Amino acid sequence: ITTMVTAQFSSVYGAVIGVVLEAPAYHLVLEGLLIVWIVYLIAFSRSYRSSSKPDELTRGEEEELIRDWQPEPLVRVGNDEEVLQTRIVSGAIGPYAQVDGKKCLNLASLNFLGLLGNKEIENAATKSLSKYGVGSCGPRGFYGTFDVHLELEKQLAEFMNTEEAILYAYNFPSIASAIPAYSKRGDIIFVDEGVCFAIQKGLQASRSVVRRFRHNDMEDLEKLLKQQQLEDERNPKKARVTRRFMVVEGLYMNYGDICPLPQLIELKYKYKVRLFIDETVSFGVLGACGRGVTEHFVGQVNGMKDVDLISASLETSVASVGGFCCGTSYVIDHQVSSVFLWLSLYLLSLFTHSFVCLFVYSIRICLSDYLLACLFCPFPFSLPACLFF
Numbered sequence: 001i002t003t004m005v006t007a008q009f010s011s012v013y014g015a016v017i018g019v020v021l022e023a024p025a026y027h028l029v030l031e032g033l034l035i036v037w038i039v040y041l042i043a044f045s046r047s048y049r050s051s052s053k054p055d056e057l058t059r060g061e062e063e064e065l066i067r068d069w070q071p072e073p074l075v076r077v078g079n080d081e082e083v084l085q086t087r088i089v090s091g092a093i094g095p096y097a098q099v100d101g102k103k104c105l106n107l108a109s110l111n112f113l114g115l116l117g118n119k120e121i122e123n124a125a126t127k128s129l130s131k132y133g134v135g136s137c138g139p140r141g142f143y144g145t146f147d148v149h150l151e152l153e154k155q156l157a158e159f160m161n162t163e164e165a166i167l168y169a170y171n172f173p174s175i176a177s178a179i180p181a182y183s184k185r186g187d188i189i190f191v192d193e194g195v196c197f198a199i200q201k202g203l204q205a206s207r208s209v210v211r212r213f214r215h216n217d218m219e220d221l222e223k224l225l226k227q228q229q230l231e232d233e234r235n236p237k238k239a240r241v242t243r244r245f246m247v248v249e250g251l252y253m254n255y256g257d258i259c260p261l262p263q264l265i266e267l268k269y270k271y272k273v274r275l276f277i278d279e280t281v282s283f284g285v286l287g288a289c290g291r292g293v294t295e296h297f298v299g300q301v302n303g304m305k306d307v308d309l310i311s312a313s314l315e316t317s318v319a320s321v322g323g324f325c326c327g328t329s330y331v332i333d334h335q336v337s338s339v340f341l342w343l344s345l346y347l348l349s350l351f352t353h354s355f356v357c358l359f360v361y362s363i364r365i366c367l368s369d370y371l372l373a374c375l376f377c378p379f380p381f382s383l384p385a386c387l388f389f
Contacts, residue, residue, distance in 0.1 A: 092117055112285055116319040156324050160291055160312075162304050164332040171313040171323030172198045175278045178311055178325050179247065180206040181335050182274075187243040190224055190273065192216065196253040199278060203247075215255065218263045221246075225271040244273040250282030250293030258286070261293050262300040265307075274308040284317025309335075 057065075091098045094117045097106045115121060128148065136144035149167060157165040168174045179202030183189055187208040191199065194215040203210050211228070213221040232239035246268060248259045259277070268275045279292040287295025292312065294303050304310065309331055314322040325335060 110316040111319050112317045113319070115317070118319075121319075153324070157326055160304065160310065160326045162310075162326040163329040165324050165326040166332050166335055168323045168325075170321065171280060171315045174313070174323030174325055175199055175276070175280070175311040176202040176205065178276065178309060178335060179203060179245075182309075182331075183208045183243060183245050186241075187245065188228060189245045189247055190221060191247045192249070192252075192259070194252055194254050195247065195249055196278065196280065198280070199247055199249070208245075215252075216257065216260060218260060218267065221264075222267055222271075225267060225273070229271060244271075245276060246273050247276045247278070250277050250279040250296075251286060253281050258282070258293060258296065261297045265301055268306070275306070276309045276311070277307055279310055279312040280323070281313075281316060283312035290317065 087099050089097055089099050090101075093106065093109060093111070095106055095114065097104055109116075132146065132148065136146060136149075140149070153165045153167055156167075157163060168177075176198045179189070179199070183206040185207040187206070188211060189203060189206065189208045190211050190213060191203060192215055193212040211224045213224055228244065232242070246264060248264060250261075251258055261277075264275060267273075277293060282292045282296070284290040284292075286293050287298070289295060292310065294301060294307060294310070304327070307327075309325060309327045311325045312323060314320045314324065325332065
């Protein structure tokens, strides 16, 4: 065995020597210099460490440095004219506002229907405040659910002709939390590029794949849907576990135009996607009774049956605070299980305020429709159906 090992070693050694002899001379010189340099670095290199310790400052020197130090301002301002001048509003907000002691016409309010300042509504809110106090002081899932919450959710669901509704303390998280409650990582969302900031934050929180189409451009949207359909055909296994959503606004906050709901619903059924609509601005504005874009296109769409989820605001037309989502019981129950544990609600009196605003608004609109009908029809046989919401 020893003889065999020696023979193999000799053959390998001879082969190495042969390769070295056949190599060009400049290769051998370069490799020799590299070997010498490596040996030098290993054997003779030193770590350069300062042997002298830094001089320690005396107490007086430290105080002098601290006294002379001037921090830079967080915001550089060139002159006093660049400083933002805060305008002070005093008194209640209405068609006119008292700003810096001057009576000004209010063109910046979201009080679209002028319900803010209505005495009947204010009296109802004051009465509710005396009964319930200021707030719930806890999340809905534990001990923060009151009868007035459930009553308003019931009335909103009936008013919107849906099975259930869920309330939010503020409108912003209504759609911002509804999107990630349903759409997760790996799902696909087709969204208008002109959506509001709340929807944008909801898209980020969902961590889904976002496909943006040009504003109100249904041809561009269908192009994206067709591309996704081809991808699903190439990978049917992934397509079976991927959910697809369309998210739009009823009345776009950034543009002021209405979404083409009939075409959206047509594409929804054609390509099998779920449709979410944010009615922050359109609730109380569009439709005969203010139910939003689904009522605005009555006769062309089948109402809420064609929409999977609607988010709306109580902070605009209803002149209150908060928001809500509504839809089928299956959809809302899933949303409740996703957000109910951390959802704390605001002033209980504002729920009564919201309900009375909703009631007064509905009666005003429906009675005005009824009076208009009387002008053109001498013998009206029934009041509008939306009066009995």
